[in-house]
Each structure stands twice: as structure tokens, then as C-alpha cells.
Amino acid sequence: MDQNQILILVLAATAALVTYKLTNFNNPQDVKNAIPIYNTGYKKTPRRGDNSVNTGDVWMRAATSPNSSIEVSDNLQRILEKKYSRFRYCHICEEIIQLINIHIKSNSTFQYFRAPAVVLCNRVSPLAGFDHSICNGIIDTYGPPLLYVADQLVLDPHTTCKKMSFCVPKLITNQQSSKFHSFTQDEPQIEIVDPMSPKMTSTKPSERDKPTETLRVLQISDIHVDKFYKPGSPSNCDIFLCCHEDVNGTEPAGYYGEYNCDLPWWTVDVLVDSIKQIEPPPDFIIYTGDSPPHDVWKQNWKGQLATDRDVIDFLNDRFDGINIYPTLGNHESFPANLYYSPLRDYQKLNKRSLHLWKKLFPLPKDQKTNIKEAAYYTALVKPGLRILSFNTNYGYTFNFYALLNWKNPTLDAQRRFMKKTLTKAKINGEKVIIIGHIPPGDVPNTFDEYGQFYTQLVTNYSDIIVLQLFGHTHRDQYEMILPDPTESITSGVAFIAPSVTTFMGQNPAYRIYHLDPVTFVPVDYDQYYLNITKANADHNPVVEKLYSAKEEYQLKDLSPQSFLELSKRFKSNETLVQRYLRNMYAGSDAMGDCDIGCKHITICETLSSSLTAWLTCVSSLNI
Template identity: 85%
Template sequence: MDQQHILILVLAATAMLVTYKVTNSINPQDADNVIPTGYKKTQSRGDNSVNTGDVCGSAATSPNVSDNLQKILEKKYSRFLYCHICEEFIKLINIHITSNSTFQYFRAPAVVLCSRVSQLAGFGHSICNGIIDTYGPTILYVADQLILDPQTTCRELSFCVPKLISNQQSSKFHRFTQDKPQIQLDYPMSPEMTSKGDKPTKTLSVLQISDIHVDKFYKPGSPSNCDIYLCCHEDVNGTKPAGYYGEYSCDLPWWTVDVLVDSIKQIEPPPDFIIYTGDSPPHDIWKESWKGQLATDRDVIDFLNDRFDGINIYPTLGNHESFPANLYYSPLPDYQQLNRLSLHLWKKLFPLPKDQKTNIKEAAYYTALVKPGLRILSFNTNYGYTFNFYALLNWKNPTRDAQRIFMEKTLAKAKTNGEKVIIIGHIPPGDVPNTFDDYGQFYTNLVTKYSDVIVLQLFGHTHSDQYEMILPDPTEPKASGVVFIAPSVTTFTGQNPAYRIYHLDPVTFVAVDYDQYYLNITKANANHNPVVEKLYSAKEEYQLKDLGPQSFLDLSIRFRSNETLFQRYLRNMYAGSGANSDCDTGCKDITICETLSSSVTSWLTCVSGLNL
């Protein structure tokens, strides 16, 4: 699923909603009609702020993208449609800051902007007051500390197509990804893929739950087709009465989450431990408050703790746990409060080592021993998220670098102690165009360095069933890891509710298979009888030798020539809902590039060589 849209003020707002719902595209020429009269002249900044080009390291030159590729990318990642509008908004922000006016002075034109963009995108304007009040002050706080060059900023925040990689480099990449159905990858299996000695017959069972997004205001019979991006509320206008168990345009009610949990408890054997990869609150971002967000965070953790009593649950922080959603900046008191609550809640879920309490209070990351020889490393991915506008201030926030040092030291110590590590996070490193390249590059290098220690990498956030290859050199067919992205519990938008169970070798702790479960929400509503079923098992579904990185690299290559296999991947991506059944050649090529990318750079290397 493409993740969030437009920028600054309205972008920080209307954008937050357009990403989640298929809408009518906005013509770039319409941007001139969006910007209110009197705000179109760019003014320079004469202060000591830091330039975004210096912070982000991005080139400000225009991307060399063919017209056809531009259209394909805009269709696949609809936020690219808003490039010109983003640049105009950056100019408006600069004018506001240069004039030293207050937020209240700026609020009126910002609401007008939101209304105009929202209507162009196919939404009403009823949510704009809440959106601007929620995101406006934060955007201005960040912008006041930076010199916002329009081209650089909009490309760094992924509203504009990045500059593509040279043809020579991308051509080298595509030599090993062309149609080679019988390709043999000539390099050895990672050391951790081989068991040592006699192994027990019983595998370890690991449950992953992600992106619950429970909505306590879900109302059966309310409109599920509405003019704002989250429906099924009593106070929205629209058509098509919402079913009892859920709708694809809405978040899930508590009782449907309970159905899924009940089904998990019927599976034998029960999970040995559970991974929760974050995001508890719903997507009604124009109604949010700190009180509401923290209450939902608490409710979901308490619910999981109660329903899985006696089973350790290892959580990670999502981008929706905070207020406003997507924003996180540890130096500010509100986010310190979130960290303290996380500590209070998480220590109920598993035996938290005393030496990790400070890490959670500082920036919501930790490590813990699951059992002798197996360790969890949970890290805060919000530092790498392009819709966390505070991330533009990472250069002055020491906790981002402190977390990175901690991750490196944890893996190094695990290697010395002969331990294996499961890394868990919320936002996957290659979630282009929603992650900063710096995050993806750091993560790729880290996993490559400790590939013999890391046995599993579990993420969520996209709401889709996906994977990403860790390629140390995106021009060479050698993989050092595979990132598993689990589909969401929520149906928003277009997915059937789902969860996943991994089976680990009890000696090496390597994943030998996983089973994907889902609830067909359409059938549940029609039959008034929700039945959770197994959708597939990975090895059988994708004809895999094992779940190692080389097998998944081979799978990405086989997608090019095996359409049946690729269609299975598309079906599973949305847990069998059929939401993404329309995927032409350009869509297919870019989807394959997504599986081969763990950073913006590796994605660009792949996309740049497409013959589109």
C-alpha cells in the first residue's frame, strides 16, 4: 500500500489522507489554483537556519524521468502527483516564516489550501480545521529551523520523483534480474541456515501481529463509501451501509479484532512468543489528541496482554502511537511522555531487563533475551520516516545516533556470545517513497555486516504482505538478508484482516516456513459467520527451497517469467481481497523492484533501468 501524501500544512494534512485511498489525481497545473492569491511570490530567508540540502544530502536538479515512467510511478505512488503543489507550499511556508507572523495569522489561508487540495483529491473539506490545527504548528516549528529549498525538500520528503541512477549502473543491476527461470545462484548458504547436531522435531512457533488500528467508533450500518478517507462512522455522509465485521474503507471494530485473537487461540501448538510490530490507534487523524492516542495505546497493549496471558509479547513503536500521528521527536516533553507510557505498558508483556529501561524512556528501543541463544532487538523506525517531519531535525537529535550505536553494539555482543537475533521494527527500510535513504543505507550495511547473526527481520506498516531483499551491492546478485513485512489486522484500505505464524528451527532459530492466516471480510459480513482460514504456507506457495535470502532473491527473479507466481504474490499482498488485481507491465516491473530494494538508492538503481 502506498503510504501518505501531500506535505507541509495541507501536505501534512490532506496528504495524510490521500495516501490511503484511491482518489482522482490532481493535475499539476491545478497547483496554481490551489495557492491563495498573495502567496505565490517566493521570498528569501536571511537567517542562520540550516539548509535542507545540507541536511538531506539530496541533489536539487530535476530528475531525468521519461514521461511514460513518470506516469507509471505516479500511478503506483500517487504522492508523486503532488510534486508541484508541494513546491508551492514550501514557498508559502518560507513567506510565512520570513514575515514572522503567528500560526493564527497563517491558519486561515492554510485551511483554504487544505479545502482546495482536498476537494481536488476527491474529499470534502470538513476535516481541514482539525488537520491544520493538528499538523500546522509542528510543520512551522520544523520549518523555522531550516532553509526549505522547494525542490530539495519535496524530493527528500518523497513528493517528487527522485533523480534516477546512471544507465550504466542500473543496466548492471538488471543483468541478473532478467528472465532466468532456472537461475542457479552461485554462492554458499549463510552459516545460520545449517543446523548443527541433532535437532528437536518441534519447531518454535512465533506469531506476528501488525497494524491493529482498532476503531472504537466503528458503527455497523453507517456509510462505508464516504467523502473522507476513513468511513464507517456515524457522523460521516455517504452510501453503502457498513457490514458488522468491517469494511475495506474503514478500520476494524473491537469485536472483529477479538475474532482474530480467538482463532489464534485455537491453533496448535500455541505460539512460543509473539511479535507486535505496532500501530494501535485508528486513522481518524483530524480527531486525534494525545489523550485519545495514549488511551488506545494502553487499551490495545492491555488487550493483548490479557488475551495472551502467559505468552511473552515483544512490541515495537509504530508511527500512529503518537500525536499527531506520524510525528516523533524525543527531545520534546510530549514524546518523552509517550516513551514513559511505552515503558510502563511494555514491561507487562515480557521480562524487561533493567538495563533496557533507560533506552525505552529515551527513544523506545530495547533488546531482550527470548531464551538462551535467541535475542530480540526492537528499534524505533520513526527516525527514518519521511512523514515524520521532525526527522528533518535528526542532525540535532542525539537519540537517533544513540539508537544506531546501540543496534551495532547489540549485534556485535550477540555475535561474541554465540546468540542469534530477531530484529523487529515498524516501518521497513525499503518502504519507498516513505523512508529516507539514510535509514535504508544504514540498515542495509548493518544487516550485511551481521548477516550470520540475524535470523529474522520482521516489520509491518505497509498493511500489505511483502518482502524486501537486503542487497549489499544493488548491482550484484548476492543477498545478505530478507525483510518480512506482515499484512495488517485492519482492513484499511482494501486488505482482509490477517496475521502470520513463523516456524523456527529450535536449534539454529532460522525460519523454516510461515503460515499466513486471514479473515475474508466480505464473506463474514454476508454469512454473519466470521471464519479465519489459512491463506497459504510460504514454501509451498512460492516453491521455495527454504526461507533464506537467496531463495527470496531467486523468487524475485522468477516473478519476471512466471506470471502465475507473480499473481499469487499480488493476491497475497492484500490477503486475498483482490484490491490490487489490476497490475499491468509497468506496475509489475516496479513491484518487483520493491522486492529488490531496502533503500531509496537500491530502488532507484532498479527503477532507473526499467525499459518503460
């Protein structure tokens, strides 16, 4: 294999890391200059029987349909590329896919190109803003899974990169036919069995059992604890994650944390201590996932599972006597971001999740099979109120294995399980809290199919779904569930809580929701944070309330309609939108300058629970 081809493959293998760091390039052309691109002679290879999918054929049919899209303006293209850096690398992604296809056809093994790949990674890594010391770990971690996926498929470069959101999508002009075609039209190749259905009987509370005080629900998300955090080590460094003893850089790390780093255990403990000081204590807790740190080039299965265990045991110990309902994040697995339940390693992860989660709450016996299958479940919190926790990793564009979902029966099984659970809850007069890690409208990091399914699900059961809680983005955000993104009718609002970790520039945070004791609908929530800069300066960490939602955003209530009106007010109220942008980073200054284009796109994010909804909003922007 030509060295230039290997270099492209290295970039693909490091995608999970590079996508975070590509913003360090001043110009995308810098990447192309470092990677000479030429005519590879790529042609679409024939279909490989039942074990592959020719994505080009499926998407060609979509492309020749009579509706539907227009190119974005040059100005909007620049705005989108500035806000979503991965859009700058569409052409690079296409070249990667071309060369992966060449590699697959050559029948070369991973070991064949590993050594030269490391050499070339060392050469290109400074352009992406990280030191070459991570190259061995990154290539060994992400190279084999990527090649495994590519070997199962016949990938068309243009359509694959569009699907994985490395290219700015075309804007929608015909809403009647705006839904995207599926990535594949093939049927699953193995039999799908019915998911284990919950044995749900009527659980309506009696009149005398109804409480008079609001229920308090604590949400903790994205802890990302770093066992190797070292005070005094460089907080400004030349690799992906700083504040480790073995990195080079400047600006010594403070004791309690830094914005380029994950949090040490003792700062996580500070936050938990502050929660325990709040009276009355939470009635129950939602943990929306992601325990391990972001040092993805150092990780292995043993370490990931150990961190998962340590965090669960820590929460269980510190909140003894309070039920904690978890969901699976994208960092619980190895490699981080990747999840594919048919593979043995992920079956082990699911079994370990079952072992850990049953410590946290009374797990119904009939739900053990669902967790072992694909880490989803339902449980009764109290009479009349139910939790539905689902696995969102199927919808994540950084999960390379998601391209194989066409032959993964657990995705369809989970969807049918969610529908059955909500149907039975409605029959029994129960209200439902849905929890997941990755929000459905996290553009451009989620597949449109995920957002479309979730939007329809919530719309169908909006009368019984009282709360939708997510994490993952590390930001304080919300997403409107709009069954028709061209109309001002909403089915719900998905709340996205900011992270515990400081990684990506925000202060450590957690949130407490207040629910009506009879209807279980949210009446307000309090957002708490730790000013990490002040804590380091004073050596006195003080967790404070950042805001209460109703007061902060002048809301009549926390109904979906109130948040839809809030999004509309953002367009004309500069003070309000600036408040939202600052709160997005839990009171830090990480947001920086957000010009008019940035503000409009941010408002579109609040109005989107799918890529289609986001495109509809962006299509209406006259910029």
C-alpha cells in the same frame, strides 16, 4: 498573508491525510487549477546561526558532483506516478515550501492565519476527496508542528521536496557514486551520550536443553482498532475514514468490517480467538505496532495513549503467559506520523511505552533507559535467541520532525546501540531477530539514509540475524537486503506482514513463523486471513489459512537466496507474480489490474531495502 498563500499552507498542514487521498484527483492539474500559483519572489534566506540548516547549500554540492543521474523517460514517469501517487505533486510541494518560507519570515503566529486557513481548507477539501468537516481538526493538528519544523530550518523547495519523496528521483547511472548525500552536514549541537548497553553474558543452550519441535512465532501488525466503528453506517463516504455514525455516504457497513474502514474490537477479538484455537500455541509473539485508528483529524494525546493502553492490555490479557515483544509504530504518537524525542510530549510517549511494554515480557532493567530515551531495546527470548527492537520513525518521510534529526542525538545513539547489541550477540554465540515497524525499503516513504544504514548493518551481521520482521504497509511483502544492488548477492530478507485492519483494502490477517529449534532460522510460515466480505454476508467469521510460504511460492527453504531467486522467477512466471499480488492484499481483490509496468516496479520493490537499491532496479527497466 495572501489567501492563496494560506491555501498552500493548508495543503502542507494536511499532508499526512492528503497523501492518502490524492489518488482521487483525476488529474494533478485539478489541484493547480484550484490553487493559483504565481511568482512569490522567493529567495533563499540567510543561514540562521546554529539553529538552522540551509539545505540548498548541502544539496547544491551534491548536484554539482561529477556523477551520477539521468531523467526518467516519459513512460516510466507515468508508471511511477500511477503507482506512487505522491510523485504527481512535486511542483505543488515546491510551492508549499516557498510559501512556508514567506510565512516564517513574516513572523506571523499560527493563530494569525488559522481562521482563513479553515475557510480555504473547506473550499479545497472536495478536490482531495474528503468533506470539509475535518478541516478544523487537521489544521489544528498538523499546522503547528509543520511551522515548528520550518522555523528551525532554511528549506530549499526543490531539494526538500526531493528529500521528502514528493518528486520522482533521478535514476542512477554510476553505481560507484550512487549514494545520496546526507540531508545536512551539520554536527549535532548537544552532546551525545552512550546508549545503555545490554549486560549480555554467554547464553548458549546446552545440548540437553535443545528442543526437538519447531519454535512458533506469531506476528501481529497494524491493528488500528476503531472504537467508533458503527455497523450500518456508510462504508463509502466523503471523508478519509468511513463506518462512523457522523459521516455521510452510502453502502451500509457490515458487522465485521469494511475495506474503507478500520476494524471494530469484536473483529479483532475474532482473529485472536482463532489464534488461540491453533495447536500448539505460539512460543512468543511479535507485535509490530500501530494501535490507534486513522481518524487523524479527531485525535489528541489523551486518546492516542488510551488506545495504546487498551490494545496492549487486550493482547496481554488474551495471551496470558506468552511473551509479547512490541515495537513503536508511526500511529502511536500524536499527531500520527510525527515523532521527535527531544520534545516533552514524545518523552511522555516513551515513558508510557515503558509502562505498557513491561507488562508484555520480562524487560531487562538495563533496557528501561533505552525505551525512555527513544523506544528501542533488546531482550533475550530464550538461551541463544535475542530480540532487537528499534524505533523506525526516524526514517519516515511523513515524519516532518525527521528533518531535524541533525540535532537529535537519540538517532545516533540508537544506531550505535544496535551495532553494540549485534556485536555482543555474535561474541556470545546468539542469534537475533530484528523487529521494527516501517520497513527500510518502503519507497517512497523512507529516507535513503535509513535504508543504507540498515542494509549495511544487516550485511555486517548476516551470520547471526535469523529473522527481520516489519509491518506498516498493511501489505504482505518482502524486501531483499542487497549490499550491492547491481549484484545477485543477498545479506538477508525482511518480511513484511499484512495488517489486522482492513483499511486500504485488505483482509484482516496474521502470520505464524516456524523456526528451527537449534539454528532458529525460519523453515516456513503460515499466513492466515479472514475473508471480510464472506464474514459479513454469512454473519459467520471464519479465519482460514491463506497459504504456507514454501508451498505457495515453490521455495526450497526460507533462506534469503531462495527469496532472491523468487524475485527473479517473478519476471518470467506470470502465475507466480499474480499469486504474490493477490496475497499482498491477504486474498482481497483490492490490487485490481497491474499492467507490465506495475509488475516490474513491484518486483523492484522486492529487490530494494533502500531508495538507492530501488533506483538501481528501476534504472535497469527498459520501459
